[in-house]
Amino acid sequence: MSLHRLLFNPFLFMIILTTTLTLNSLLIVESSSNKKPASGPEINVTKYLSFPNFSTSQDITLLGSAAISTENNCIQIPENNLQYSAGRAIYSSPIRLFDPKTQTAASFTTTFSFQIQNPENDAGPISGGLSFVIVPDELTVGRPGPWLGMMNDACEDEYKVVAVEFDTRMNPEFGDLNDNHVGINLGSIVSTKSINVSDFGVYLNDGKVHRAWIIYDGLMKLFEIYIGPDGILPARAVYSGNLDLSPYLNEYMFVGFSGSTGNNHTEVHTVCSWNFTSVSRASLRVPSTETCESKIIVANGGNNIHVVPSKTPTSFYIFVAVVVLVFIIMINLYLNRKRKDENYSDETASFTKEKHRPAPPNYRARKFNFSEISSATRAFGELQVLGSDTRSVTYKGTLVNGCNVAVKRFYSKFFSSRGSERRRLIKEVKLVGKIRHPNIVPIRGWSFDRQETIVVYNFAPNGSLDKWLLGFGVLPWTRRFKVVKDVAEALSYLHSKELAHKNVKASSVFLDISFRALVGDFGFVLSSMESTRFESLVSQKVDVFEFGVLVLEVVSGRARRSGPGEMDLLDLAWAMHVGGEKGKLVDRRMGPVVNPDQANRALEVGLMCTLNDNKGRPTMEEVVEYLNFEKPVPELPRTRPVSLFPYSSTTGLCSGYSCSFK
Template sequence: MFFHRFLFLFFILTITLIQSKKLSSGPEINVTKHLSFPNFNPNQDITLLGSSSISTQSFCIQIPENNLQFSAGRALYSSPIRLLDPNTQTPASFTSTFSFQIQSAPGKSDPVSGGLSFIIVPDEFTVGRPGPWLGMLNDACEDENKVVAVEFDTLMNPQFGDPNDNHVGINLGSIVSETVINVSSFGIRLNDGNVHRAWINYDGYKKFLEIYLGPDGITIPARSVYSGNLDLSPYLNEYMFIGFSGSTGNNHTQIHSICSWNFTSVSRGFLRVPSTESCESKIAVDNDENAPVPSKTPSSFYIFVAVVVLVLLIMINLYLNSKRKGKDYSDENVVVSKENQRPCPPNRARKFSLAEISSATRGFGELQILGNDSRSVTYKGTFLSGCNVVVKQFSSSCVSDKRRMIKEVKAVAKIRHPNLVAIRGWCFDHQESIVVYDFVPNGSLDKWLFGFGVLPWTRRLKVVKDVAEALSYLHLKELAHKNVKPSSVFLDISFRALLGDYGFVMSAIESSRFESLISQKVDVFEFGILVLEVVSGRGRRSNPGELDLLDLAWALHESDEKGKLVDRRMGPVVNPDQAIRVLEVGLMCTLNDNKGRPNMEEVVEYLNFERPMPELPASRPVSLFPYSSTTGLCSGYSCSPFK
């Protein structure tokens, strides 16, 4: 190991020596780029993507180009701009000022809603998604960590944290704005059809951003709509593309016009200057026989010596390795197994080597940990391809039957459903038991229910339906999830719910009992508890002296006051009939299996109003769980084996 490190360091030093002979760094300089577009025409250096065009009548960029619904487009300056010094990680300073107009499409009386954004993106090929994404992001194609945008949004999307339909947002690698400004308080209405002007000033050295907004034709306002410290360096590459994006939603038509644009950036860099060894010293003058011969040993000689020594070291290393015994190179020590070298079909789960998993999680580093419990530790990982994944490493003490677990993981990995988190693969090498999942950007449901923000009712209803669809599909495939709870439900960038984090790990006793007695029936029971948590916005376990959530729900049902369980933080926008029906579905799922508990296919039909709901018992059944406490299984939901 020491020899390998020495060889690696020697190689790096040799390359550094070679490079140092080629160029030297000079003084720090400023690299300035200036763009000026008093108007636009098709012959300018503007790349149009998606639904965007340059009007030959108004000489403005139009997004969308026609009277289109649910469309998106981008208009970018054709060449990349240097916005980050990679040596110092200092972002460039820049000023972007542009005039824009947001108005209804000609001849249309539809509500004016949509949005426009000034964007800084990593490529000139991607078109962002329409609707509430404003053409900024494309969760299927784009490196979302490298996107900066200032949005001018005229549609309220509560799921993205929008305060109203007239706001400016600052987006850093996410569709959810880092900061949102209600511009109504500044007397500005973005979609009033007037021409507005925006000034976006960023000081890269101080990492300070200012945004001004006012009518076109005036000087910069005295008061900014936003000013504050903001570090853009994590969201920038050295070279980025700048421009605009916009979109419209369903049943809404709106045209965003950019009529003029000035942009100036100043980035820092080091001037590359010639080395001290000038070319003149290498020129031999033919008619000057007495010209002095340089006494300095040529740099090429040093390079030649370094390369020869490096080759000798490599040959010695290969010779020593060939003398080692074959046992030191067993199949278990090969970094990439033969199975992993075989090409895999797209989206098909496969076996990973421990080296691949370790590299993706930076050696299972603490900074990569997403969560942990007594049975496992969960990490965020990134493979060399740039793909983000979730790596769940199980404790060896919790895996009593590894062969059975491998079989179960492979069975679940074969299925694909829009509401199930896909399993990328597994690793059962070197006493490790690891399952690799797709990474879902918005995190788990429990953080949204019990942490930051308030999920609106429409989002919660969709979560319940999505999870029900996922469980119904699993049960149809004769599989069970075995770990249904808010922390096992994940939200993607569109807030679609995906069920993941399967309950694979069980002791031998629990395993046999689970297979013979519980399996899919407990999934239904746990789904009922999840429904109560989603509607009420509170956890299943209570504080000392208070009723558990299930006890409280049945008590309110008995007194015909189920409406009191609905989360009041959602405000008056809740549909009370929907909320009560969903609560009743949740309670029905907690009935005894032989006393009315439905299967998940029936639950889906209840939630979609495709099947009439049977009446719930007037009072809570004596035993909600059909198994005796003498068997070691719980008689209520609070001690389910997968909590």
């Protein structure tokens, strides 16, 4: 029955209208009878921290190069590696700093004593900086160098942070005033306010102990900073002005300190005492006024108790009214169906046709014009370059719809003059472009115009894994283990589709904004001497071997390629296993928060993947089961395999036809 016939049936319309008004009245009565205040009086939520000194037993989370010195009981950033390092010391529990109901930032006051010095020359030039930070998590370490361990360029747009930096190096690209300034950073490494503290007789790099007072009034939005000798509050603030912190705060945030040093510069930042107090507004929830006493009557002097029968609940009337309404509508529909005419049949057919209209096609990779790619990458400008290798250059691009992409542009010299390799790459790109998996970087499209060979990927905001293992800071164990499992899931899926990645390494694994691992940068084309049949036989086995080496990199925080005079990572891992000391391979920078069972399982799986294929190397499907603890890992040999997979410590890749015999 059509909708207009239903509504313009006078008898049925009156019934629906009457029933609707009745239901509405009943709901209003019941709502008013059960109405409870959503919130009660406002109160102040106060948090107070006091650290006259620091020890390892306190609730301080240390990340990266941060440590607590046992000599002076101070937080020290960095601990050992004085060049190009970053660290954080964060109070372990979150603090309420924003009221979502009133959209008001909390008021807080913090004071701490700090010292910045050069361990090699007390009066010499130094470089780096220390920051008081308010951050959304206790796991992330920012980049070293000018980023002060506060942020990194990969996630700056999404990462909420409030910081006060004490910077001893001038970085013009960040708008720094000089090499002796204090900055207020709101969601960006570029300071919203910057103050030359030389005007106040303060020299951050003089090696003396300074004390900072940071005061913020959330209601007045007044921000003040004082710096002076330890124990003496200066009469004049180095900064006093109105700032609204609320857009940069979550309801709960973490507070603490971060610091970094740059290349060829040494600097040590110490924080020896710290007090912090915050006050935020919150509303108490008022409990219900209904009590057990209101439901019982005490009779006969209180000796006998009986429950007073309650009235028929309003919900029962609502139920009866709905049933009656549905029954009447069904009868009316049945009677009208008998009287349907040709117009009604045509209307029904039209409605059915519209209802089953084909859905729009799912998102698929598409062809881009060269002009689109050129515009997105600013004509392949140098500032857009993300990285390069012997075959290609990768650029960051922004499409006309605002989406960020990674554009991989292959060198024309990479392909043979006959063009067969280019045709094969185009075929493989289109094939992989159909793949969709949560742990595989989607191919958004391609461009093969003007003899250009370009592949367009989705952009991963947090960059590649190798930068985090060897550059940005220290990934905590929970994220590392998840990366290993994510990559295993992606490779297992590819192998189940009879495909292979052919380029498994840390620089081909990317991290999205939530640090989920995405496998990308496929090795589309092997060298011309390798046949398709050979590739199909060995590529998946190569993936498994390379995944094993990747796992060792993630657990140890080391590069697979050794430096001069150092043992190669794979050789080192097997030597430690044979000596019963593979636990020493775990990256010590992660601190004591590593899960030993997970770390041991990851190392065993990594070593197993590097076994000869006929001596126990697993499939990726089995690797996923091992990492999920769904089945035990077979015992590894106690002696190093005589012939490992032909892994080159120089290239890190399988070499020659010998792969097929493993």
